[in-house]
Amino acid sequence: MAQIRVTMTPGWQRLLRPRLRRAENRLAEMVAEDARRFVPIDSGELQSTIQARGNRVYVGTDYWHIVEFGSRPHTIYPRAKKALYWRGAAHPVHRVRHPGTPAQPFMRPALYRRRTPPDMA
Template sequence: MRIGASATTRINTRAYERGLRRALGGMSDDVKRAVERTRIDVQNEARRRAPVDTGRLRSSIVSRSEGSGRTVGYVVGTNVNYAAAVEYGTAPHVIKPKNKKALYWPGARHPVAQVNHPGTRAQPFMRPAVELAETFFRANLSQVRAGRGRR
């Protein structure tokens, strides 16, 4: 699978696990649940921030869990080939025809040999979502711990 833009987040859960084990003993399942909820939160935040023209980019943002045992994590990404250009923008560049002698599009006055594209501004959607991962994790861990106490 070709990835247009993706982000991997690793959260250092050792300090959280130590405190949880001291307080309640063997709470790594709670940490795993908090990481899983964080994965979904980061994915949803990236989708929320993704600019929408056709909706293809937004709907392509997916995530998956990684790791096992004491190492858990996730990957959030997209396989849309233009995602990186949206995330980081593009510099001014020249567009030339690949298979023909000239470029033409509906509304053009005449075919042209090349087009000087001014570039596009960055519209970050993945990086801001990843930057919120720790905030999401802390909130999710608190919710998981609070839910555990109510059982």
């Protein structure tokens, strides 16, 4: 029977912390790169707002979740005016029946993608 004794250098946590922080930051950048690659592009606005800051990934639009998860059919009503109108419409309308949108996941595939550990050096 063999025995092994492990002795930790005093202050080992302090030495490990910067390497872990760099690895976390690199992993966040890898997720952001994949999300930018996977996002469906219409105007490019959503893609341009995906960025890594430190060890977090941010998406700077208020509609990203509708692209990611989709939406059910719903009715759109005017908020500030009495009717809805958009360029190309024949006339203003009181409501619009939206058919819903299918989900087009881009964040979840980027997050759950299998990848090799980032270099911690």
